[in-house]
Amino acid sequence: MRASAARVRTAAAGRRRPAPPSPPAAGRRPVAALSPADRAAVFLAMPTPYLVLDPDLVVLDANPAYLRTVRRTLAELVGHELVDVFPGSPVTAPDGGSPVRVSLERARDTGRPDTMPVQEYAVPDGAGGTTPRFWSLTSIPVPDELGRCRHLLQRVEDITEYVTDMARGVDEAARGEAWRRRVVEAESSLYARGVELQHARDAEAAAARRLAALAAVALEVAGAESVAELSHVVMTRGLSALGAHGGAVAVRRGPVLEMVITDGLGREAQELYAHLPLDGPLPASVAARTGRPVLLRDAAESLAYCAAMAEVARTTGCQAWASLPLRVGDRVLGALTLGWAAPQEFPAADRELMVAFAVQCAQTLDRLRVREAERETLVVVRGLAEALQRTLLTEPPEPEHLQIAVRYLPAAREAQVGGDWYDSFVLADGRTTLVIGDVSGHDQEAAAAMAQVRNVLRGIASALPGTPAEVLSALDRAMRDLAVGTYATGLLATIEAEPDGPVTGGGPRRLRWSNAGHPPPLLVDPAGAVRLLDTRPELLLGLDPDAARSDHELLLSPGSTVLLYTDGLVERRGPDLDEGAAWLVDRVTELRDLPLERFCDELLSELSGGTDDDVALLALRVHRDDPALAPAVSRGAAEPDGRRAGPGPGS
Numbered sequence: 001m002r003a004s005a006a007r008v009r010t011a012a013a014g015r016r017r018p019a020p021p022s023p024p025a026a027g028r029r030p031v032a033a034l035s036p037a038d039r040a041a042v043f044l045a046m047p048t049p050y051l052v053l054d055p056d057l058v059v060l061d062a063n064p065a066y067l068r069t070v071r072r073t074l075a076e077l078v079g080h081e082l083v084d085v086f087p088g089s090p091v092t093a094p095d096g097g098s099p100v101r102v103s104l105e106r107a108r109d110t111g112r113p114d115t116m117p118v119q120e121y122a123v124p125d126g127a128g129g130t131t132p133r134f135w136s137l138t139s140i141p142v143p144d145e146l147g148r149c150r151h152l153l154q155r156v157e158d159i160t161e162y163v164t165d166m167a168r169g170v171d172e173a174a175r176g177e178a179w180r181r182r183v184v185e186a187e188s189s190l191y192a193r194g195v196e197l198q199h200a201r202d203a204e205a206a207a208a209r210r211l212a213a214l215a216a217v218a219l220e221v222a223g224a225e226s227v228a229e230l231s232h233v234v235m236t237r238g239l240s241a242l243g244a245h246g247g248a249v250a251v252r253r254g255p256v257l258e259m260v261i262t263d264g265l266g267r268e269a270q271e272l273y274a275h276l277p278l279d280g281p282l283p284a285s286v287a288a289r290t291g292r293p294v295l296l297r298d299a300a301e302s303l304a305y306c307a308a309m310a311e312v313a314r315t316t317g318c319q320a321w322a323s324l325p326l327r328v329g330d331r332v333l334g335a336l337t338l339g340w341a342a343p344q345e346f347p348a349a350d351r352e353l354m355v356a357f358a359v360q361c362a363q364t365l366d367r368l369r370v371r372e373a374e375r376e377t378l379v380v381v382r383g384l385a386e387a388l389q390r391t392l393l394t395e396p397p398e399p400e401h402l403q404i405a406v407r408y409l410p411a412a413r414e415a416q417v418g419g420d421w422y423d424s425f426v427l428a429d430g431r432t433t434l435v436i437g438d439v440s441g442h443d444q445e446a447a448a449a450m451a452q453v454r455n456v457l458r459g460i461a462s463a464l465p466g467t468p469a470e471v472l473s474a475l476d477r478a479m480r481d482l483a484v485g486t487y488a489t490g491l492l493a494t495i496e497a498e499p500d501g502p503v504t505g506g507g508p509r510r511l512r513w514s515n516a517g518h519p520p521p522l523l524v525d526p527a528g529a530v531r532l533l534d535t536r537p538e539l540l541l542g543l544d545p546d547a548a549r550s551d552h553e554l555l556l557s558p559g560s561t562v563l564l565y566t567d568g569l570v571e572r573r574g575p576d577l578d579e580g581a582a583w584l585v586d587r588v589t590e591l592r593d594l595p596l597e598r599f600c601d602e603l604l605s606e607l608s609g610g611t612d613d614d615v616a617l618l619a620l621r622v623h624r625d626d627p628a629l630a631p632a633v634s635r636g637a638a639e640p641d642g643r644r645a646g647p648g649p650g651s
Helices: 002-009 036-045 064-070 099-110 160-168 172-222 227-242 267-272 283-290 299-305 309-316 348-392 444-463 468-481 577-591 596-605
Strands: 050-053 059-062 119-124 130-143 149-158 246-253 256-261 275-277 294-296 320-328 331-340 402-409 420-426 432-439 488-497 509-516 522-524 530-532 552-556 561-565 615-622
Touching (some): 099 130, 099 149, 283 294, 283 320, 320 348, 331 348, 402 420, 444 468, 468 488, 488 561, 577 596
Antiparallel strands (some): 130 149, 256 275, 294 320, 320 331, 402 615, 509 552, 522 530, 522 561, 561 615
């Protein structure tokens, strides 16, 4: 009977391979199972009253003992709701309803028998009236192959004589042996019912404790930030809450399941079952492939499930298993597998807890996989944007008696490569041009717009031998005519030798610049004084092509350093612009005597932990002496992580 019942209980758990018949034990003759007709005869012959109902509490059948006890006919009961054929009761449930209905519904919904306190209910007396009687009632669920309640049994015992005689204080000795035997039977029955009731209450309390523990675990699961973290929470906290010996989280990766297995199942199992085929016979594969749970209550069921379970039992030491699909909508992402060293019954309440936990894990796993896909996409996008910027952030020229160093540091956030750029080139008339700019936005569109603005500016500066203000005005008109559709800050400067300067060797240089809404340049003079070349702010590029723009001039003596930068250097989290500018002046004062390449590296070193915005630097130094005496430097364009393309001794 146990093997047969076991096969019925697990029929819905996945594919089932029937176990070969066990040889009869010594001294026991093999017998055939009862036929349906024999089972019906047993039900009719039972001396204990039984009533059969469907889950909606409609009467389906009753044995003769029940009909004799309640003094009804089968025709009066079948097809009617129980509360209709037995209306009214001196006792009501807390909500005012029938306590019998409450008991039956509790058994139906929990999957566990429910024993009621003694009930009083009158039955017909055969003379047109009724007689009050006292009853002991037990509601028993009958599950189907999926574990759902298919029928309900109500076991009934009439204990009226015992209750009334006990109430009158009848002398047990006066009743004789028959009465004493009846009293013992009634008290034994009531004691057994009390034990059943206590066990049911204990089970409810244990389920409540597990539910509270799983609720706490669910909060941790929902906060997991990676599949590894999710697996750790499930494997450490979840298994403890469910009382499992060990377990695994299986994630579908095409035709394969990637398994994260707990230490409780052993190192051999972790190595042997690290990857499982999705079409394999083990419970985790079946649950992940079919979306149906697999429940194996003991060693017999596990070994009957598939031949491979013998090796699983040997390596893990577990005999009972539950594999639950990790399902989100119509998609099955994997499976949650739990193992126990001792047999398990898997009552309905425990199954509900495991399913609820699997649902929470599945939702978290789905969120993590979506985030993982987003990260992969962002890495690709960022790579494309960085590649575009690397092609645009070219090496600076090496004009006579001048040294130029450049750096670029992208924002720390994913796919935040965008619109910052620097540029430097020598015009046909000998002037060296310096450009720093920042196109609005931080994505591949901003990078593309930056490329347009940069290239148009190069073309205008080469074709128009004008001042920086005239070039920026022409750029503004070109952005309108070409429908670039973006805004940008920018600073354009030119460096040229003084007409009356020395023919050879170093000498002063004339700096001219125009500023379109960009942070001001910073100057370190030969004496080491540091100051911002702050001028009246002028309009950004892309707002008004007819806006007036101004040129500014300054004579740079040999030994001077000029720093151009984008706002990411000073607009750090926390400080406002004034504080950021003050920090920059102080920091440059500390670094002013360093070689130019090292000067740039040290200036960016405080941002090595990441920034919220891109940072571009362009630094110019006028040599004091003949260029042959100046330190050798690498003038390669910076890589997107802020490093130079090639090493140089300036660091």
